[in-house]
Amino acid sequence: MSGALLVRNPRDGEALEAAIKGRSLWDDARRRLLRNRAAMASLGLLAILVLAAAIGPYLTPYSYDQISKDDVWAPPLVHGHLLGADSLGRDLLCRLLVGLRVSLAIGVVASAVSLVIGVAWGATAGFIGGVLDEAMMRFVDVLYALPFMFFVILLMVVFGRNFILIFLAIGAVEWLTMARIVRGQTLSLKQMEFIEAARAAGLGDGAIIVRHIVPNLLGPVVVYLTLTIPGVILAESFLSFLGLGVQEPLTSLGVLISNGAISMDQAPWLLVFPSLTMIVALMAFNFIGDGLRDAIDPKDR
Amino acid sequence: MLRFLLRRLLVALPTLFLVVTLAFFMMRAAPGGPFETNRKLPPEVEQNLKAKYGLDRPLGVQYLGYLANVARGDLGPSLKYPDRSVLDIIRQGFPTSLRLGVSALTLGGVLGLCFGVFGALRQNSPADYAITTLAVLGVCIPTFVTGPLLVLVFASWLGWLPTGGLDDVRGYVLPVVVLALPQVAIISRLTRAGMVEAMASNHVRTARARGLPERSVVLNHALRGAVLPLVSYLGPAAAGLITGSLVVERLFTLPGLGKAFVVSALQRDYTVVMGVVILYASLVIGLNLLAEVIQSLLDPRVKLS
Numbered sequence: 001m002s003g004a005l006l007v008r009n010p011r012d013g014e015a016l017e018a019a020i021k022g023r024s025l026w027d028d029a030r031r032r033l034l035r036n037r038a039a040m041a042s043l044g045l046l047a048i049l050v051l052a053a054a055i056g057p058y059l060t061p062y063s064y065d066q067i068s069k070d071d072v073w074a075p076p077l078v079h080g081h082l083l084g085a086d087s088l089g090r091d092l093l094c095r096l097l098v099g100l101r102v103s104l105a106i107g108v109v110a111s112a113v114s115l116v117i118g119v120a121w122g123a124t125a126g127f128i129g130g131v132l133d134e135a136m137m138r139f140v141d142v143l144y145a146l147p148f149m150f151f152v153i154l155l156m157v158v159f160g161r162n163f164i165l166i167f168l169a170i171g172a173v174e175w176l177t178m179a180r181i182v183r184g185q186t187l188s189l190k191q192m193e194f195i196e197a198a199r200a201a202g203l204g205d206g207a208i209i210v211r212h213i214v215p216n217l218l219g220p221v222v223v224y225l226t227l228t229i230p231g232v233i234l235a236e237s238f239l240s241f242l243g244l245g246v247q248e249p250l251t252s253l254g255v256l257i258s259n260g261a262i263s264m265d266q267a268p269w270l271l272v273f274p275s276l277t278m279i280v281a282l283m284a285f286n287f288i289g290d291g292l293r294d295a296i297d298p299k300d301r
Numbered sequence: 302m303l304r305f306l307l308r309r310l311l312v313a314l315p316t317l318f319l320v321v322t323l324a325f326f327m328m329r330a331a332p333g334g335p336f337e338t339n340r341k342l343p344p345e346v347e348q349n350l351k352a353k354y355g356l357d358r359p360l361g362v363q364y365l366g367y368l369a370n371v372a373r374g375d376l377g378p379s380l381k382y383p384d385r386s387v388l389d390i391i392r393q394g395f396p397t398s399l400r401l402g403v404s405a406l407t408l409g410g411v412l413g414l415c416f417g418v419f420g421a422l423r424q425n426s427p428a429d430y431a432i433t434t435l436a437v438l439g440v441c442i443p444t445f446v447t448g449p450l451l452v453l454v455f456a457s458w459l460g461w462l463p464t465g466g467l468d469d470v471r472g473y474v475l476p477v478v479v480l481a482l483p484q485v486a487i488i489s490r491l492t493r494a495g496m497v498e499a500m501a502s503n504h505v506r507t508a509r510a511r512g513l514p515e516r517s518v519v520l521n522h523a524l525r526g527a528v529l530p531l532v533s534y535l536g537p538a539a540a541g542l543i544t545g546s547l548v549v550e551r552l553f554t555l556p557g558l559g560k561a562f563v564v565s566a567l568q569r570d571y572t573v574v575m576g577v578v579i580l581y582a583s584l585v586i587g588l589n590l591l592a593e594v595i596q597s598l599l600d601p602r603v604k605l606s
Contacts, residue, residue, distance in 0.1 A: 158331040241445040261449035275446045282441040
C-alpha cells in the first residue's frame with residue numbers, strides 16, 4: 001500500500017523517508033546488542049583476553065617452555081612468578097597466556113572450518129532439495145547418532161596428535177548443527193515472497209543467493225558461530241584432559257587444567273588459575289552469543 | 302504405533318551400520334596395531350598372532366567377517382587380553398558407568414525440576430535470578446573443571462570424601478555430583494521455560510477459575526505440560542553423560558567403560574573399541590526413540606510419523 005503511494009507521489013515518499021530516517025534491521029540489532037549489559041561486558045572482557053593472549057606472552061620475562069630448577073612448585077608471587085610456577089619451574093602466567101592463545105586459536109579456526117563445511121553443505125542441500133537434500137541430511141543424522149567425542153577420539157588416534165589436525169578434527173565434527181541451521185533457513189527463504197519478487201524482477205540465481213539468501217542467513221549463522229567457539233574450546237580441552245590434545249611443551253587451557261588436576265595437592269594454584277581463565281572465557285562467549293541471538297532474532301526473547 | 306516403531310527401526314539399523322563402518326575403517330586407518338609393544342615381537346610370532354585373529358586377510362574380508370559376527374551378537378575376543386572377550390570387558394565396565402550415569406541423571410532430574418518450577422513460580426525474584434545464573438554457570442563450566450575443583454575442596458582440603466575409587470558409597474558422591482551439575486543446569490532451564498509458558502496458558506487459567514487449590518494447579522495442570530520438552534532431552538542427556546563419564550572415570554580412577562574405551566583406542570584393541578562404539582551408539586539411538594514414544598503417549602498433539 002505505501003509502496004503504491006510512493007510510486008504515485010514520489011516527492012511525498014522522499015519527504016517521508018527523510019523524516020523517519022530509515023533504520024535497517026541490522027541497525028536495530030546493533031542497538032539491542034549495545035543495550036545488553038551482560039553481552040557488552042563480556043565483549044569487553046573478551047577483548048582483554050584476546051589482547052592478553054596476543055601480546056601478553058611477549059611482555060612476561062619468561063618463556064612458556066623455560067625450565068628452571070630453582071622455581072619448581074614456586075607459589076604465586078614468589079621469585080617473580082606472579083601466578084607461581086609448575087613442576088618444572090615454568091612460569092604459570094606465561095604458560096596461561098600461551099595456553100589461552102592456543103585455545104582461542106583452536107576455537108576460532110575450528111569454528112571457521114565448521115562454518116565453511118556447514119554452510120556449503122546446508123545451503124547446497126536446502127537450495128537444490130529433492131533426493132540430494134534427503135541423502136545429505138540423512139548423512140548428517142547418522143553422524144549425529146555417533147557419540148561425538150568418540151568420533152573425535154578416534155580421529156585423534158588415527159591422525160596422531162598433530163596440532164593442525166586437532167583443528168580439522170574438531171571442525172569436521174562441529175559442522176553438523178551449522179549445516180542443519182543453514183539448510184532450514186535456506187529452505188524457508190527459498191519460498192519467501194521477496195525471493196519470488198527478485199526473480200520476477202529478473203535476477204539470476206547467483207544474484208539472488210548473494211543479495212538475498214546470504215544476508216538473511218547471516219543472523220542465525222553468526223549467532224551459532226559465537227556459540228560454536230566455546231564448544232570447540234571445550235572439545236579441545238576435553239581431548240587434552242584425556243591426553244589426546246595439544247602436546248607438551250606447547251600448552252592449552254585444557255592441558256593446564258589437566259596438569260593442574262594432577263598436582264593440585266602440592267600446588268592448587270596450577271589448577272585454580274587456568275580453571276578461572278577457562279570459566280571466564282566460556283562465560284564471555286556464551287553471554288555474547290545469547291546477546292547476539294536476542295539482538296538479531298528477537299522472536300525468542 | 303507398531304508401524305511407527307518398525308519404520309524407526311528401519312532407519313536405526315542403517316544408522317548403526319554406518320556407525321560401525323565408519324568406526325571400523327577409522328580404527329584400521331590408524332597407524333600401529335594391537336601387537337606392537339615396547340618389546341618388538343619376532344616377525345613369525347606377530348604373523349601367527351595376526352593369522353589367529355584373521356588380521357592378515359584383506360581389509361574388506363575382515364570387515365565383512367566382522368559384520369557377520371556382530372549380526373550374530375558375537376563381538377569377538379579382545380586383542381590385548383586374549384583370555385577375555387569384548388563382552389566380558391563390557392560386562393565388567395558398563396555396570397559402573399551405568400550406575401554413575403543413572404544416579405547423575407536422577408539427581409540432575411530431581412534438582413533441575415525443583416529449581417525450574419521454583420524459578421518459574423517466583424519469576425524475576427532474587428531466587429529466580431540466582432537459579433538462572435547458576436544454570437548459565439552450570440552449562441558453561443565443563444566437568445573437567447568442576448571435577449578437580451570439587452576434589453580439591455571436599456577431598457583434599459576438607460577431607461570429607463575420598464579422592465577416587467569406589468570402596469564405599471562415599472566414593473560415588475563426587476563423581477555423581479560432577480556428572481549431575483550440567484544436567485541440573487540444562488533441566489532447570491528447560492523446566493523453567495516450560496513452566497513459565499504453561500502458567501500463562503488457557504488451561505491453567507481454567508483450572509484456577511474452577512477454584513482448584515494452587516498446589517493442584519501447579520502439580521497436576523501446569524507441570525504436566527511443562528515437562529514434555531524434557532522428555533525429548535533424554536537422548537542428548539545420555540550422550541552428554543557418556544562423554545562426561547570419560548572425564549569422571551579418568552579423574553576419579555573409576556573402573557568404568559569410558560576408561561576402557563580410551564585405553565583400547567590408544568592400544569589399537571580394535572574389537573574392544575568397536576564393541577564400545579556399538580553399545581554407546583545403540584544406547585543413544587534407542588533413547589532417542591524411547592523419548593519419541595513417551596512423548597507421543599504423554600502429548601496427544603504429537604503424532605508419530
